[in-house]
Amino acid sequence: MDPALLVEWLVKSGVIIFLILTGFAYLTLFERRVLARIQVRIGPNRAGPLGLLQPLADGIKLLFKEEVIPDKADKVIFILAPVLTVIPAFVLLAVIPLGPEISILGRSYSLSLAGDVNVGVLYLLAVASISVYGIVLAGWSSNNKYALLGGLRSAAQMISYELVLGLAFIGPILLANSMSLKDIIQAQSRVWFIVLQPIGFLLFLVASIAEVNRAPFDMPEAEQELTAGYHVEYSGMKFALFFMAEYGKMIVVSFITASLFLGGYLGPFVDKLPLLGPIYLLVKVTLILFFMIWVRATWPRIRYDRLMALGWKVLLPIGLLNIIITAILVILVGGY
């Protein structure tokens, strides 16, 4: 194996982990500030200038908290579950191109960890489908009925909305005629797919919010009915890991949305200055994250049976119809 390739991979993995960790830390602050603004409050602004040191303070506080493992809990799985929840959030980013290929010192580098993968979209679906385990196992191993119910609820919810997510993926795949994310982004150089696939975009947005268990679909952690759902028994750093997984997944889902529907790293002058690509992508991701926080501040949580009915009786048929219409149009127009 080429040692230069190994170094390249290590550097890229480091960048991805750094991106998600700092992204997670500052997303919590961003969310609290935005929520406060929407609710006419000020939000955390004491720790450091503009409250920029708040995430650090929170992290230190959580590190010093006592870690409680319930007596009747299944110890091994109880410790394994938070880890299993966090890993998918990190590995998902591997196939997403963060920018066009750049060349430094005569070697060209693609700005995604795995390069150009011909099953990139399927990889996203596969890893997303694995992320259910952490939550189910956390609920089960806590040996607490609220936790178990929260875990099972969220598993049912994630499996149901994964279908919608998969159906929403198919629109861009049909239009780009490829499952590689690089091809999908390149196909949007004239028109973003949000214009050609408005229904697909909405489906994807709803399904991805449900997939990361965010309000108004935060059923698994409904405080009022399940105390805190699957992570009732968790404390200290293990609790922080669940938190990190939720926010990490929010960030990654925003990256995916931006790549599939908003043209990814594309924007004016990217072909001349490739380093503008990541900046455009980050701007788009921040806008989507802002939208998700806005949704949380606006809508109340919907009832669990209505959530399932929405997924199976409304979103799934619309998704199927969207695919049929897209496929017919692609054939009639002769490909995009």
Place this chain on the structure above:
Amino acid sequence: MSTQLILFFILAVIAILSAIGMLVSKNSVYSAMFLVLNFVTIAVLFLLLNAPFIAMVQVTIYAGAIMVLFLFVIMLLGTDMAAEGISMPWQPPIAILLSGALILEFAFILFFAQQDVLPQIEAISAAFGSPQSIGKLLFNFYLLPFEVTSVLLLVAMVGAIILAQRETG
């Protein structure tokens, strides 16, 4: 030894150990998790065998959907620690003995007899196993089986609902 070969042996050991783990775990939740590990390792082996599409399908469907169904049933029925009565104590030792014999037969056939049946593998083109080529085969030559599979899945769905629904409804 090439990196691929080292990777293969590591994966093979993980796959076999996780299968054994599934067999001996008293707790069915552990069994299910060992099986998930096994399926994911096999998916990585598929990647080594130039089958990225099937590897991803394997993870999505087996690890992501089927095993979650297992966990659901185990957790909802609360049968994770179901005690197992032994009605035929002579069966396990004989089973182990016979499977040992079967392994020896496999080993003999694979590594001693009939070495020249399988073709030598030359360099495989990069497009082998791509979604495009599998899709073409699936929707041309195997179109009828594909449609029959969808009917089968529908029947299974209806059947599962009827079997699991309570009598009172």
Place this chain on the structure above:
Amino acid sequence: MTIPTNYFLALSGVLFILGVLGVLIRRNSIVILMSIELMLNSANLAFIAFARAFEAHTGQVLVFFVIAVGAAEVAIGLSMIVSIYRSRGNIDIDQISQLKG
């Protein structure tokens, strides 16, 4: 250097035998269903190995069908286990012997 097909077949054989052992030794019907899945998977591994050896996509397409059939089988099998558990309060297959004459 590519890995010889024989190695994959050997691994597939070992996994298949472990699946058979699971069916023979365990009495928990859920674990038995899991062992059947393990056997299906070992067969899939052999299919994919042959597909590469002969450079034919047919093996991979067949695995696709096996996975679909496996999904249907699990859905039916698990719902049968659920309804058996409801009526008998047990999932030990040695206890399910009503048909024994």
